Amino acid sequence: MATLATTEICDTNTTLVGSGGLRVLPPIFQGYGPSRAFSCPITTLKVFEDNVLVRQLLETKGEGRVLVIDGGGSMRCALVGGNLGQLAQNMGWAGVVVNGCIRDVDEINECDIGVRALASHPMKSNKKGVGEKHVPINVAGTLIREGE
Numbered sequence: 765m766a767t768l769a770t771t772e773i774c775d776t777n778t779t780l781v782g783s784g785g786l787r788v789l790p791p792i793f794q795g796y797g798p799s800r801a802f803s804c805p806i807t808t809l810k811v812f813e814d815n816v817l818v819r820q821l822l823e824t825k826g827e828g829r830v831l832v833i834d835g836g837g838s839m840r841c842a843l844v845g846g847n848l849g850q851l852a853q854n855m856g857w858a859g860v861v862v863n864g865c866i867r868d869v870d871e872i873n874e875c876d877i878g879v880r881a882l883a884s885h886p887m888k889s890n891k892k893g894v895g896e897k898h899v900p901i902n903v904a905g906t907l908i909r910e911g912e
């Protein structure tokens with residue numbers, strides 16, 4: 765994939781920045797996984813300290829998409845670990861962005877996907893299956909919609 769100059773995109777689209785057509789997440793994420801840059805249509809997911817729906821989505825064909833998970837910024841458990849990282853890679857996802865934590869960082873770094881998350885946390889999440897797929901989410905004040 766050609767590298768996108770994000771500075772260039774911002775500089776040449778100032779009207780879109782003003783109108784909200786171009787949105788930039790605040791730089792709160794750590795980078796994991798070998799993919800330093802990835803860009804693709806988004807699939808959204810809203811959950812809180814529960815990763816059953818994360819697995820459910822990653823079990824479907826990624827077709828090069830990025831799964832953006834609004835985990836409410838929780839610092840109390842991980843929503844993605846080594847197994848889900850492997851699953852994402854095997855199902856053809858380009859990457860996973862987590863507004864929350866991941867775990868098994870060494871394993872995730874071995875997966876051929878891009879991962880962004882706030883931090884790593886050793887605790888697993890709940891397994892109740894609560895959450896909403898494909899809904900508009902708000903990550904650190906930035907609106908993100910399915911398909912963008």
Ligand SMILES: O=C([O-])CC(=O)C(=O)O
Nearest residue numbers: 844845846847848888889
């Ligand atoms: O199952 C979980 O809670 C997450 C995890 O550890 C993994 O993906 O390996």
